[in-house]
Amino acid sequence: MRIVRLANFVTPSSGGLRVALDELGAGYAASGHEPVLVVPGERAREEETPAGRLITVPGPLVPGLGGYRVIAARRPLRRLLEELRPDRLEVSDRSTLRWTGAWARAAGVPSVMVSHESLSGLLRLYHAPARLADALNRATAAHFDTVVCTTGWAEAEFRRLGAANVVRVPLGVDLTAFGPGRYDAGLRSRLTRGDEALLVHCGRLYPEKRPDRSVLALAELHRAGVPAVLVVAGDGPLRRSMERRAEGLPVVFLGHVPDRDRLAALLATADVAIAPGPVETFGLAALEALASGTPVVVSRDSALPEVVGDAGVAVADDPAAYADAVRRLLAPSDPPRRAAARAQAERYGWGSAVEGFLAAHGLTRTPARPR
Missing domain, CATH: 3.40.50.2000 (Glycogen Phosphorylase B;)
Structure with missing residues (x-):
């Protein structure tokens, strides 16, 4: 047909x-x-x-x-x-x-x-x-x-x-292209120093995606004394305003990442992904993070709580709430947390x-x- x-x-x-x-x-x-x-x-x-x-x-x-x-x-x-x-x-x-x-x-x-x-x-x-x-x-x-x-x-x-x-x-989600095995120690050493956590925001930088929430959450973490770096993979009309907002913070703007292997390595190497879009109807980027073994903080107002299940944390549209959820996911835990993220992705x-x-x-x- x-x-x-x-x-x-x-x-x-x-x-x-x-x-x-x-x-x-x-x-x-x-x-x-x-x-x-x-x-x-x-x-x-x-x-x-x-x-x-x-x-x-x-x-x-x-x-x-x-x-x-x-x-x-x-x-x-x-x-x-x-x-x-x-x-x-x-x-x-x-x-x-x-x-x-x-x-x-x-x-x-x-x-x-x-x-x-x-x-x-x-x-x-x-x-x-x-x-x-x-x-x-x-x-x-x-x-x-x-x-x-x-x-x-x-x-x-x-x-x-x-x-x-x-x-x-x-x-x-492509369960072969995205997986925990894509972890790249060299990439992590280039992006972070010492005990810094690696956070990633993956998505278009458009108003409905609320990408600024990820930068604001990083600012909240730093005010609380939590060492972390944010990598933003994506581009769009809000990039310049986000760069201004991120001044003085360890934020790396990669722009659009067309190389799937490079993106897969970033997602697998990150400690936590942030997906703050309040009107996401599915959220492929968040699912790719889960497939990579990386837990995700999502907006409770979107469809993402349905998709990520227990492999993430859903919060209100507030930077402090995102920062608190990131801290919870960064707390010492057993390896099954990453396994749970992968298992959730394998349903899709x-x-x-x-x-x-x-x-x-x-x-x-x-x-x-x-x-």
């Missing part, structure tokens, strides 16, 4: 969404299906990748979002969809691409919308009325045959509206995620003959 997938806000450094698109596409291809991913870019191009065919169509930059683009022109996209003749349509954006659900229904193509973000949570951060999120979520559920949510937390904003076409399918393999997404499409690993 040809599964055409549409996504906005995708760049080579766009974090979890890009990872999910790549892993699911590769899984679809390995299952005998034909994945085709359509994303916006500066200019049109087409290429073959391990995750299937990748088609880039021209799309405008969204002001203030640090380089993200969207597919805004409907007519060219409609023509492309007609040319591709999908057997299934999978959409990963609820803004400018919602209309494609109606196109799919008219064309007789089963459709799936993947909810990668919480509209209720995002609009709450920007003090928008809750009824706006409800209206948009009702429209999403009405336009698509199935809505896939990755956690119960993400599912709740649809369930409370009475949407009956919502299914829950967790994402996964990409194989299960691929099967769940295919099931949402009404497909299996033995595809029917394409049209």
Whole structure:
């Protein structure tokens, strides 16, 4: 089956969404299906990748979002969809691409919308009325045959509206690329001195991610006399303000880390990871830390408590609370703490995620003959 997938806000450094698109596409291809991913870019191009065919169509930059683009022109996209003749349509954006659900229904193509973000949570951060999120979520559920949510937390904003076409399918983590065996003593010696703890913040530096909480937590730790270093792996429009906030503190800004081996070594070498985003619907970076054997401090307002379980600590949106949780995780303990983190991550393999997404499409690993 040809599964055409549409996504906005995708760049080579766009974090979890890009990872999910790549892993699911590769899984679809390995299952005998034909994945085709359509994303916006500066200019049109087409290429073959391990995750299937990748088609880039021209799309405008969204002001203030640090380089993200969207597919805004409907007519060219409609023509492309007609040319591709999908057997299934999978959409990963609820803004400018919602209309494609109606196109799919008219064309007789089963459709799936993947909810990668919480509209209720995002609009709450920007003090928008809750009824706006409800209206948009009702429209999403009405336009698509199935809505896939990755956690119960993400599912709740649809369930409370009475949407009956919502299914829950967790994402996964690469349990081979990320593991405790990636620990790098040399890296640790370059980043820390003596008894300093190594903390890591991994994620895009965008307002909804609340990355400043990690720097503020480090400041709280230092005020309490706890020696620690923070490494920030990620980039975005808040980087400059975070660098100013971090003046006088041992904070290392790496920017986006495209090398997976380098990232895996950092996560496995860290003592604690911090994931403060209050509207995370899944949190792939936190799960990669767990797979590396590193416990995580997360926002209790997000879906991450559901994902990290007992392998982390969930706290209120307060720097002092994050610092206190870090101290708890740094306290002397038996080695099973790191083993528990790894065991929690092992509940989330990409194989299960691929099967769940295919099931949402009404497909299996033995595809029917394409049209």
